[in-house]
Amino acid sequence: xxxxxxxxxxxxxxxxxxxxxxxxxxxxxxxxxxxxxxxxxxxxxxxxxxxxxxxxxxxxxxxxxxxxxxxxxxxxxxxxxxxxxxxxxx
Numbered sequence: 001x002x003x004x005x006x007x008x009x010x011x012x013x014x015x016x017x018x019x020x021x022x023x024x025x026x027x028x029x030x031x032x033x034x035x036x037x038x039x040x041x042x043x044x045x046x047x048x049x050x051x052x053x054x055x056x057x058x059x060x061x062x063x064x065x066x067x068x069x070x071x072x073x074x075x076x077x078x079x080x081x082x083x084x085x086x087x088x089x090x
Contacts, residue, residue, distance in 0.1 A: 005036035007058050010065040028054060033066060 003023045021036040026043065030051035035043065039058070048054045055064040 003034050005039055006034050007039045007065050008036055026054075 005021060005023060008021070021038075023034055023036060024040045026033045026035055026040055028049075028051040033051070033054060043054055043057060046057055048057055051066075055066045058065040
């Protein structure tokens with residue numbers, strides 16, 4: 001699977017994702033975030049400088065459309081996360 005916008009992914013199913021959108025990697029304090037050009041511009045114009053500010057911008061109440069965990073393309077070494085929640089999980 002290629003790169004995708006982390007915000008758009010919450011509004012579209014995997015089969016509806018638009019592969020024609022340009023994806024940019026935005027470096028923030030907590031972790032890098034993959035956003036489409038449109039969502040990146042909105043964040044930039046809104047003055048977002050931290051990961052928490054980005055989560056607030058693209059959120060509603062306690063729910064944010066930007067996940068706390070990195071997606072597989074941004075994992076160190078490019079490998080997807082393990083299926084377990086902890087290192088001791090199988």
